[in-house]
Amino acid sequence: MINLVFILVFPLLFIGIIPKVKAIMVGRKGKPVLQSIRDFVKLLRKDEILSEHSTFISKIAPSLALVCTLVASLFVPFVSTHTLLGFVGDFVLFVFLLSLAKGVMALAAMDCGSSFQGMGTSRELSFTAFLEPAFFLIMATLIFSVGSGSMAQIFAQQGILYLNIWDVFAGLFIAVALFIMLLVESARVPFDDPATHLELTMIHEVMVLDFSGFNLALINYTSALKMFIYSSLICHLILPVGSSILWYLILLILIYVLVGMLESLVARFRMNRNLELVLVPLSIALLTLAALIAKNMGAW
Amino acid sequence: MSIGILLLILTIIPALWKRSGYFVILWVLGSAFLAFEYMEVLYSRSLQEFIITMSPPVGIVNIALNKLSAFFGVIFSLGLPLGMFYGHYYLKEHPTKDLCSHLFWLGLMGISMHCVLWIRHSLVFLMFWELMSLSSFFCVLNSKKENIQAGLNYLITMQIGAAFLIAGFVLTYLSSGTFDFSGFEDMNPIPMYLILIGFAFKAGVFPFASWLAQAHPVAPSHVSGIMSSMLIKTGFYGILLITSLNRFSLREIAAMTLIFCVSAFWAVSHLLFERNLKRALAFSSVENVGIAGMGLCAGLLGIHAHMPAMALLGFTGVFLHLFFHSIFKAHLFYTSGNIFLATASLDIDEMGALAKRMPYTALMALAGIMAISALPMTNGFISEFTIFKAVFETPDAALITYILPSLLILICLAFIGALGMIAFLRIYAILFLGAPRSSLSKSAKEQKLGNRLPVFFLTLAILITGIFPNIALRFVKPLLRWFDLDMQQFALLQSLSLKITYVYLIIILLSALLLVIRRLCIKEKIGSTWACAYPKVNPRMQSSSLTYIQPLAYFLKPITYKKCTHVKAQSAFPTNIEYHEEHPDALWDFIVKPATKVITRFFALFNRIHNGKTNSYIAWGLAFLVFALIWVVGFK
Numbered sequence: 048m049i050n051l052v053f054i055l056v057f058p059l060l061f062i063g064i065i066p067k068v069k070a071i072m073v074g075r076k077g078k079p080v081l082q083s084i085r086d087f088v089k090l091l092r093k094d095e096i097l098s099e100h101s102t103f104i105s106k107i108a109p110s111l112a113l114v115c116t117l118v119a120s121l122f123v124p125f126v127s128t129h130t131l132l133g134f135v136g137d138f139v140l141f142v143f144l145l146s147l148a149k150g151v152m153a154l155a156a157m158d159c160g161s162s163f164q165g166m167g168t169s170r171e172l173s174f175t176a177f178l179e180p181a182f183f184l185i186m187a188t189l190i191f192s193v194g195s196g197s198m199a200q201i202f203a204q205q206g207i208l209y210l211n212i213w214d215v216f217a218g219l220f221i222a223v224a225l226f227i228m229l230l231v232e233s234a235r236v237p238f239d240d241p242a243t244h245l246e247l248t249m250i251h252e253v254m255v256l257d258f259s260g261f262n263l264a265l266i267n268y269t270s271a272l273k274m275f276i277y278s279s280l281i282c283h284l285i286l287p288v289g290s291s292i293l294w295y296l297i298l299l300i301l302i303y304v305l306v307g308m309l310e311s312l313v314a315r316f317r318m319n320r321n322l323e324l325v326l327v328p329l330s331i332a333l334l335t336l337a338a339l340i341a342k343n344m345g346a347w
Numbered sequence: 348m349s350i351g352i353l354l355l356i357l358t359i360i361p362a363l364w365k366r367s368g369y370f371v372i373l374w375v376l377g378s379a380f381l382a383f384e385y386m387e388v389l390y391s392r393s394l395q396e397f398i399i400t401m402s403p404p405v406g407i408v409n410i411a412l413n414k415l416s417a418f419f420g421v422i423f424s425l426g427l428p429l430g431m432f433y434g435h436y437y438l439k440e441h442p443t444k445d446l447c448s449h450l451f452w453l454g455l456m457g458i459s460m461h462c463v464l465w466i467r468h469s470l471v472f473l474m475f476w477e478l479m480s481l482s483s484f485f486c487v488l489n490s491k492k493e494n495i496q497a498g499l500n501y502l503i504t505m506q507i508g509a510a511f512l513i514a515g516f517v518l519t520y521l522s523s524g525t526f527d528f529s530g531f532e533d534m535n536p537i538p539m540y541l542i543l544i545g546f547a548f549k550a551g552v553f554p555f556a557s558w559l560a561q562a563h564p565v566a567p568s569h570v571s572g573i574m575s576s577m578l579i580k581t582g583f584y585g586i587l588l589i590t591s592l593n594r595f596s597l598r599e600i601a602a603m604t605l606i607f608c609v610s611a612f613w614a615v616s617h618l619l620f621e622r623n624l625k626r627a628l629a630f631s632s633v634e635n636v637g638i639a640g641m642g643l644c645a646g647l648l649g650i651h652a653h654m655p656a657m658a659l660l661g662f663t664g665v666f667l668h669l670f671f672h673s674i675f676k677a678h679l680f681y682t683s684g685n686i687f688l689a690t691a692s693l694d695i696d697e698m699g700a701l702a703k704r705m706p707y708t709a710l711m712a713l714a715g716i717m718a719i720s721a722l723p724m725t726n727g728f729i730s731e732f733t734i735f736k737a738v739f740e741t742p743d744a745a746l747i748t749y750i751l752p753s754l755l756i757l758i759c760l761a762f763i764g765a766l767g768m769i770a771f772l773r774i775y776a777i778l779f780l781g782a783p784r785s786s787l788s789k790s791a792k793e794q795k796l797g798n799r800l801p802v803f804f805l806t807l808a809i810l811i812t813g814i815f816p817n818i819a820l821r822f823v824k825p826l827l828r829w830f831d832l833d834m835q836q837f838a839l840l841q842s843l844s845l846k847i848t849y850v851y852l853i854i855i856l857l858s859a860l861l862l863v864i865r866r867l868c869i870k871e872k873i874g875s876t877w878a879c880a881y882p883k884v885n886p887r888m889q890s891s892s893l894t895y896i897q898p899l900a901y902f903l904k905p906i907t908y909k910k911c912t913h914v915k916a917q918s919a920f921p922t923n924i925e926y927h928e929e930h931p932d933a934l935w936d937f938i939v940k941p942a943t944k945v946i947t948r949f950f951a952l953f954n955r956i957h958n959g960k961t962n963s964y965i966a967w968g969l970a971f972l973v974f975a976l977i978w979v980v981g982f983k
Binding site for chain 2: 094095096097098099100102103104106107110111113114115117118132134135136139140143144146147150153154157158159160161162163164165166168169170172173175176177178179180183184186187190195246256257260261262265318319321322333336340344
C-alpha cells in the first residue's frame with residue numbers, strides 16, 4: 048500500500064529535482080522543487096482547447112495512457128518490494144501496458160492533423176522498436192541469473208551480492224542499459240530536450256503540442272511516473288538485498304541528480320544519430336546475456 | 348456431417364439463381380449443423396467416422412474428424428458464414444459482373460475447405476486441396492480482366508505447392524504402402540520435408556509467400572478476408588498434422604525457427620512501408636503466421652527438451668494465435684472493404700479524417716488495430732503473451748542448443764511485435780485521423796448497417812476473448828490434451844489469465860472514472876491546430892505514410908529494398924524536382940520474376956517445333972512413326 052502513496056505523490060516531486068540541479072549547475076537559484084506539483088494542480092483546473100480536427104482519440108488518450116502507466120507501475124517495486132499486483136511473467140504485461148500507453152498517445156498526436164506532431168510521433172515510435180526488445184532481453188538476463196518470478200521478485204533478488212563478481216558485472220551493466228532507457232523513455236538530454244522551444248527539434252514535447260489543461264496535466268504526470276518507474280527499477284537492481292529504505296531514497300534522488308547533471312553537461316545528439324544510441328541498451332543486454340550463458344556453459 | 352455438407356451443397360441452387368440472400372441463409376444453417384458436430388468431437392469422446400470403399404488405386408477412404416481438424420472446423424464454420432454475410436452486402440454495394448459464377452465458386456471454396464478437414468486419405472485429400480485452390484482462384488478473379496495476373500500467379504504458386512505435396516504423398520505411399528494418413532506417422536525425412544514445404548506454400552511462409560501480397564489487394568474484400576483469415580489456416584493445419592504424428596530432431600526445429608523468424612521479419616519489413624491497405628494486411632498475415640510458427644517452434648523445443656511447461660505454453664500460443672488471427676484479420680479485411688466502398692481507394696495516403704465521417708468504423712477498427720499490434724485488452728496480446736511466457740521458460744534448460752533458438756524467438760518476437768505495432772498505428776493514424784488528405788476521403792460516408800454488422804460481431808469477439816481469455820483457453824484445452832501435453836501448467840495459465848482480466852477491469856474502471864471527472868469538470872473549446880503561428884495550414888503538411896516511418900527507415904536501410912527515382916535540381920533556378928519512392932516485394936523481384944523468365948526462355952526453345960506450319964507437323968509425325976517403328980521392330 049505504501050507503494051501506492053509513493054506512486055501518487057512522488058513522481059512529480061522528484062521530477063522537480065532536475066531543473067533545480069540544472070539551475071544550480073549554471074549558478075542560478077532555480078525554481079522550487081515543488082513547482083511541478085503546483086503546475087500540475089494549476090493545469091488540472093484549466094479548461095481545454097481542442098483542435099478542430101480532433102476526434103474521440105484526443106479526448107480519451109491521455110486518461111487511458113495515464114491509467115495504463117499507473118496500473119503498470121503497480122507491478123513495480125518501489126519502497127516496498129511487496130507490490131499490489133504481481134504474478135509470474137507479469138513483466139510482459141508491464142511492457143505491453145506501457146506500449147499501449149505509448150500507442151494511444153501516438154494516435155492522439157496524429158489526431159489534430161499537424162505537421163509537427165507526426166514528426167515527433169515517428170521519432171518516438173522508432174525508439175520503441177529497439178527499447179521493447181531491449182527490455183525483454185534485460186528480463187531474460189535477470190531471469191537467467193536469478194530464476195523466474197514476478198517482476199518485483201526478480202528485481203529485488205537481483206540486488207547485487209558484492210562478493211560475486213558476476214552479479215556485480217551483470218547488475219551494473221544492466222543498470223547502465225536501464226539508465227539509457229530511462230533517458231529515452233522520459234525524453235531527456237541527450238535524446239530530447241524538454242526545455243527546447245523549437246518544434247522541429249522536439250520529440251516528446253511536440254507530440255503533445257495540442258493538448259492543454261486537464262489532459263496536459265495527465266500527460267505530464269504520466270511521463271513523470273514513467274521516469275519514476277525506471278529509476279526505481281535501477282535502484283532495486285543496484286541495491287543489495289535487504290538494504291534499508293533510506294539507501295533506496297538516497298539512490299533515487301542520486302539518479303535524478305545525475306539526469307540533471309547530464310542535461311547541463313552534455314549536448315543533444317543529432318536527431319538521425321539518436322537511434323544508434325538507442326541500440327546500446329539492446330546490445331548491452333544481449334552481451335550480458337551471452338556472457339552469462341557462456342559462463343554457465345563453463346567458459347570461464 | 349451429412350446434413351451440414353448437404354445444406355452447403357444445396358447453396359449452389361440459390362447461387363445459380365443469383366439469390367445471394369438465400370445463399371447466405373443456407374450457409375448459416377449448414378455451418379450451424381457442422382459447428383455442432385465439430386464441437387461434439389472437440390468436447391466429447393465421440394468420433395464421427397465414415398468409410399467409403401472405392402476401386403483399387405484409391406482403396407479405403409477414411410472420413411473422420413480428430414480434435415485438430417475439429418478445432419479448425421469450428422473456426423471455419425463460424426467464420427465462413429460471417430464472410431458470406433459480409434459478401435452479400437459488399438456485393439450489393441460493389442456489384443460483380445457475374446454474380447452467379449462468383450457465388451458458385453465461393454460456395455465451392457467453403458465446401459472444399461470443410462472437406463479438407465474431414466478427409467484422411469492422401470489422394471482424395473489432394474483432390475479437395477486442388478478444388479480449394481481452383482475455386483479460390485476464381486473467387487479472386489471475380490470475372491475481372493485486370494485481376495488475371497495476380498490470380499494466375501496465385502494459382503501457379505498453389506500448383507507448385509501441390510506438386511510438392513504430391514511428391515511427398517507418393518514417397519510416403521511407397522514406404523508405408525497406404526494412402527491413409529496413418530502412414531504419416533514417423534515418416535522418412537525427405538517426404539516429410541516435401542509435405543511441409545507443400546503446406547508452407549498455402550500457409551504463406553517466407554520464400555513462398557509472395558502470392559499473398561499479389562492476390563489479396565485485387566480480390567473482393569470478403570474473399571480476401573476469408574482467404575487470409577481461414578484459407579491459409581488449412582496450410583497451417585497440414586503443418587500441425589505432420590507435427591502431431593512425427594518427432595522432430597533439434598536441427599529441424601532450429602531450421603524451422605529460423606524460417607519462421609525470417610518469414611515474420613520479411614513480412615514486417617514490407618508492412619512498414621506499404622501504402623496499399625489490403626497489401627499491408629496481406630503482409631501482416633505472413634507476419635502472424637510467422638508468429639504462430641515461432642510459438643510452434645517453442646512448443647516443439649519444449650517437447651524435445653522435456654520441459655512440459657514450455658511445450659504446453661508454446662502450443663497454447665499457437666492455437667490461440669491461429670484462432671485470434673482468424674478473428675482480427677477477418678475484422679480488418681472487412682473494415683478495409685467498407686473503407687474501399689466509401690472512398691473507392693485503398694491508398695492510405697489519400698485518406699485521413701475518416702474517423703469524423705465514419706465514426707462507427709473508426710471505433711471498431713481501433714479494436715482490430717490494437718489486436719493486430721498485440722496491445723493489451725484485445726486478444727492479440729493474449730496469444731503473444733503466452734508465446735513470450737513459453738520462451739521465458741527456457742533458462743531452466745542447461746543446454747545452449749535449446750537456449751539459442753528460444754533466444755532467437757524472443758528477440759524476433761519482441762522486435763517484430765514492436766515494428767508491427769508501429770506499422771499498424773501508422774495505418775490507423777493516416778486512415779482515420781488528421782485532416783482529409785484528398786477529396787476521396789472528404790466525401791466518404793458511413794456504410795450501411797449490413798456492412799458494419801459483421802465487423803461489429805468480430806469486434807465483440809476480439810474484446811470478449813481479449814478481456815476474458817479464459818473463454819478462449821477453454822476452447823483450446825481439448826486440443827492440448829489431444830497433443831499429449833502435460834496439463835499441469837494449464838491451471839496456472841488459467842489463473843494468470845484471470846489475473847489479467849482483473850487488471851483490465853481495473854484499467855477500464857479507472858479510465859472511465861477519469862473520463863467522467865473530465866467530462867464533469869472541464870469545458871472544451873474548439874480551436875485551430877497549432878502550426879507555430881503559420882496561418883495557412885493545409886492537409887498536405889501532415890505526415891504522410893512514408894514520413895511517419897522515416898527515422899526507422901533510415902535505420903533499417905540496409906535490410907529494406909526500395910526503388911527510387913530522383914530528379915535533382917539542375918541549375919540555380921531549378922524548374923523540376925522530383926522524388927519518387929517505391930517499396931516493391933523483394934521476393935517478387937528477385938525470385939519469382941527471374942524464375943518466370945528462365946522458365947519462359949526454356950519453353951521458347953520449343954517454339955521452333957510449334958511453328959504453325961502443317962507440313963512441318965506432318966514431318967514431326969513421320970519422324971515419330973519412323974522412331975516408333977525402329978523401337979518396335981528394332982535393327983536386324
